Amino acid sequence: MDQSGLLPRRSAHHLLMQITTEGRLMAELIAGGALAQLAPDDRARAQRLATDALRGLDRADRMLKPYLKKPPGDHVMNALRLGLTELMQGEAAHGVVNAYVEIVARNTRTQSMKGLTNAVLRRIADEGPEAWAKRAVPLTPGWLRQPLVAAWGRDAVTGMEAAHFAGAPLDLTAKGDPAGLATALGGVVLPTGTVRLAQAGQVSGLAGYDAGDWWVQDAAAALPVKLLGDVTGLRVLDLCAAPGGKTLQLAAGGADVTAVDLSEKRMTRLTENLARTGLAATTLVSDAFALTTGGYDAVLLDAPCSATGTIRRHPDLPYAKDGSEFGALIAQQERLIDHALSLLRPGGRLVYCTCSLLPDEGEVQIEEALARHPGLRVEPPMMAGVDPAWITEEGGLRLRPDYWPDLGGMDGFYIAVLTKPA
Numbered sequence: 001m002d003q004s005g006l007l008p009r010r011s012a013h014h015l016l017m018q019i020t021t022e023g024r025l026m027a028e029l030i031a032g033g034a035l036a037q038l039a040p041d042d043r044a045r046a047q048r049l050a051t052d053a054l055r056g057l058d059r060a061d062r063m064l065k066p067y068l069k070k071p072p073g074d075h076v077m078n079a080l081r082l083g084l085t086e087l088m089q090g091e092a093a094h095g096v097v098n099a100y101v102e103i104v105a106r107n108t109r110t111q112s113m114k115g116l117t118n119a120v121l122r123r124i125a126d127e128g129p130e131a132w133a134k135r136a137v138p139l140t141p142g143w144l145r146q147p148l149v150a151a152w153g154r155d156a157v158t159g160m161e162a163a164h165f166a167g168a169p170l171d172l173t174a175k176g177d178p179a180g181l182a183t184a185l186g187g188v189v190l191p192t193g194t195v196r197l198a199q200a201g202q203v204s205g206l207a208g209y210d211a212g213d214w215w216v217q218d219a220a221a222a223l224p225v226k227l228l229g230d231v232t233g234l235r236v237l238d239l240c241a242a243p244g245g246k247t248l249q250l251a252a253g254g255a256d257v258t259a260v261d262l263s264e265k266r267m268t269r270l271t272e273n274l275a276r277t278g279l280a281a282t283t284l285v286s287d288a289f290a291l292t293t294g295g296y297d298a299v300l301l302d303a304p305c306s307a308t309g310t311i312r313r314h315p316d317l318p319y320a321k322d323g324s325e326f327g328a329l330i331a332q333q334e335r336l337i338d339h340a341l342s343l344l345r346p347g348g349r350l351v352y353c354t355c356s357l358l359p360d361e362g363e364v365q366i367e368e369a370l371a372r373h374p375g376l377r378v379e380p381p382m383m384a385g386v387d388p389a390w391i392t393e394e395g396g397l398r399l400r401p402d403y404w405p406d407l408g409g410m411d412g413f414y415i416a417v418l419t420k421p422a
């Protein structure tokens with residue numbers, strides 16, 4: 001471990017630079033080895049620092065603004081954001097200020113701003129964590145805030161932003177009995193059967209990880225499979241399957257599952273997850289559109305989407321993305337729905353879902369699919385723990401991070417269960 005703390009801070013700064021200036025996603029960067037050279041403790045610290053800075057970024061920028069006559073450029077700004085984050089968490093000012101001054105001084109283009117960095121962070125340190133706590137909840141960047149306000153209204157978006165800022169607890173799906181798992185791990189069973197842990201620590205260190213007794217899966221993400229009810233003996237195609245949370249649920253429920261995904265790397269994770277949990281599925285690395293043999297009892301289509309429902313756990317997303325991918329994603333989802341329907345037997349069921357907060361990737365997709373496919377029906381998405389208020393006009397289920405505020409929230413998701421005409 002780096003005693004001076006400079007190494008994890010420089011890595012956190014580098015992550016922030018790649019996210020805010022190159023549009024890279026944190027998960028992608030880490031999977032690509034961005035923190036591989038660090039000792040485990042430093043790696044965890046760098047990731048935590050970058051994550052915390054991103055979660056509070058709008059609030060940090062508001063707090064920094066009065067101290068900056070003009071924007072100092074991304075390199076310095078990201079150093080200030082990280083320094084402020086640490087100071088507001090109560091870290092000793094001396095070490096924090098020195099580290100971020102050093103990061104600014106090491107870059108020849110920003111060297112001249114080390115005095116500014118030093119002065120600003122010292123004044124922020126004087127304000128203290130109390131000043132931070134009094135500030136409003138950070139706002140989502142405008143490119144995303146605007147469509148969210150248009151869809152859900154200002155108050156709902158404020159609730160979502162509070163949930164994004166609070167972050168997510170750790171949710172687990174039990175292979176067996178949720179109540180037994182909750183007792184073993186000191187968690188609670190949520191109304192829909194997911195086990196939630198408030199304090200988790202290292203996931204692989206939790207009891208039952210090696211034995212494959214559970215897998216990490218947000219409560220909202222667990223509902224698409226649960227809405228299928230009893231899947232024992234059904235032939236189910238999991239069409240965009242990796243890393244496999246839903247494949248595991250289907251296999252644990254006794255379905256004969258074929259899991260397909262385009263990404264070889266993500267499919268490797270799916271196979272590892274099957275091996276760890278001792279569950280079985282047929283796996284196939286393929287483009288969904290290349291599949292032509294159908295006749296499935298059910299198809300689960302967890303379509304690629306904006307992932308705007310996962311910001312509690314991925315606060316980098318609003319800063320890495322800008323909405324320019326929406327159009328292509330929406331068009332692909334539409335084609336995937338039509339293709340998925342073609343792979344069902346008559347009377348078979350399609351579960352369509354996206355971890356998106358945008359109606360264009362949820363409600364609108366289903367309204368349009370119903371118009372394109374006469375005879376297609378939406379099944380009522382009712383099961384224990386589902387609040388009837390979550391059911392939408394066209395018969396889908398809209399889940400939002402501001403729901404279950406007293407239980408710790410949930411990911412944003414849209415789910416609809418469709419039945420193909422017999």
Ligand SMILES: C[S@@+](CC[C@H](N)C(=O)[O-])C[C@H]1O[C@@H](n2cnc3c(N)ncnc32)[C@H](O)[C@@H]1O
Pocket residue numbers: 239240241242243244245246247260261262263266286287288289302303304305
């Ligand atoms: C939302 S993720 C799926 C998450 C997964 N269902 C789970 O529960 O763990 C979407 C997946 O779609 C895959 N994908 C994107 N386009 C695809 C295509 N044309 N054919 C097959 N898979 C595709 C991506 O590789 C990605 O793994």
